[in-house]
Amino acid sequence: MFCYGGGMTGLRQRKKAETRAALGWAAIHLTAERGYDNVRVEDIAEAAGVSPRTFNNYFSSKAEAIASRHLDRSLRTAAALRERPAGEPLWEALTAAALEQFRPGPEVEAMPSPAHPQWAAGVRAMLAEPALQGERLRAAATAEAELAAAVAERTGTDLATDMYPRLVAAAAGAAVAVAMQHYLDSADPAPIDRLITDAVRQIAAGLPEPSRLR
């Protein structure tokens, strides 16, 4: 018969999501372990228990697979913003939405070693890889578009005519990015929550130039 389009039943959808997650996870895992160019697509597929050809049914590049979790997380910020009470001031809501993405989810338990130094070093090397930075940034941009839509909705502004929602989304994204960078680069960093809160506050204050009169 003629089915209604777009519908997809439970099992299919779940399996697909599982495969996607397995591939993304395997990609990150292997890359952090061995380094970006010591991992072949074939390895990732094998680790996820799937054929090499299938990999490209889910991701159009190795880099995209590795950045997929970053994308998923970032997209949740927009969703989180929509969940915030409508009366809440915008920047408070944004801060809260951003912070939610940094609470360890249930999948962290599957981590090989939550604080193992070798793992941390691998992740750092991964983030430093030029080939991945582009993909990460692209994911951030995608998420920012979603966020801008949510902001437009919340503030009653118009995406098509006002720069405002995009500016807010970009600024919020920048706050999170800078806070994370600061967190990773600093030898003895403040807790990430504080950094993000602080960054957002500075932006909401208009980033006033510190007076050099002193």
Next chain:
Amino acid sequence: MFCYGGGMTGLRQRKKAETRAALGWAAIHLTAERGYDNVRVEDIAEAAGVSPRTFNNYFSSKAEAIASRHLDRSLRTAAALRERPAGEPLWEALTAAALEQFRPGPEVEAMPSPAHPQWAAGVRAMLAEPALQGERLRAAATAEAELAAAVAERTGTDLATDMYPRLVAAAAGAAVAVAMQHYLDSADPAPIDRLITDAVRQIAAGLPEPSRLR
């Protein structure tokens, strides 16, 4: 003999710069004309009058070559900021530095057709290409790092301990990016100068939430 390191004499340096420019230009040109994946590295090399292997001596990917001009331009923003008078308020100086990058330089005359519709369409398609967005964003990030350094210098803040300079750089980058996007997406856009000025002003004002009381 043992020469002073890093030195490179005139002709060498100039030829290298010329080749790089030729490759970057050819890459953009061909891509806007035929579309991203109808251009092979071989074609770009040929158009630049150089061997295919040489291409990868200058750029590590096709995308990087295409984004190279964007990178060069963005980097000039940081340089421009350093040229601004020290007494000028930060956000004024940033606005001016950003605007300088949008004045048509002397190389525009070599354009095939400054306002040819087909060219504009090609450029649009090029900017929409996912494979290029990542590289563009990476270039922007590189430039923002430079800009942050310049801001730190100008404001007397410390890149290593303060988030401030990076936040300013990121916010300024966001302002320009949003303004450009708005300019490109809008059917009847305001002049780009006005858009950038306006975007920076909004950010410097802390992006206050428009009151929905009305």
Next chain:
DNA sequence: CATCTTTTTGCGTACCACGCATCTTTGCGT
């Protein structure tokens, strides 16, 4: 001009992205 340094070039290798045809799994109507 002799020599050293830097770039270019050609070749070979490993890998990646994806179109296409085929086989398997899953969903759904009867």
Next chain:
DNA sequence: ACGCAAAGATGCGTGGTACGCAAAAAGATG
């Protein structure tokens, strides 16, 4: 419960990319 249709997985083949390596060309130097 059965069987058809849609969606997904897989294998294979193709075209293309990135880069190491070593030889040749071009530029610099005294």
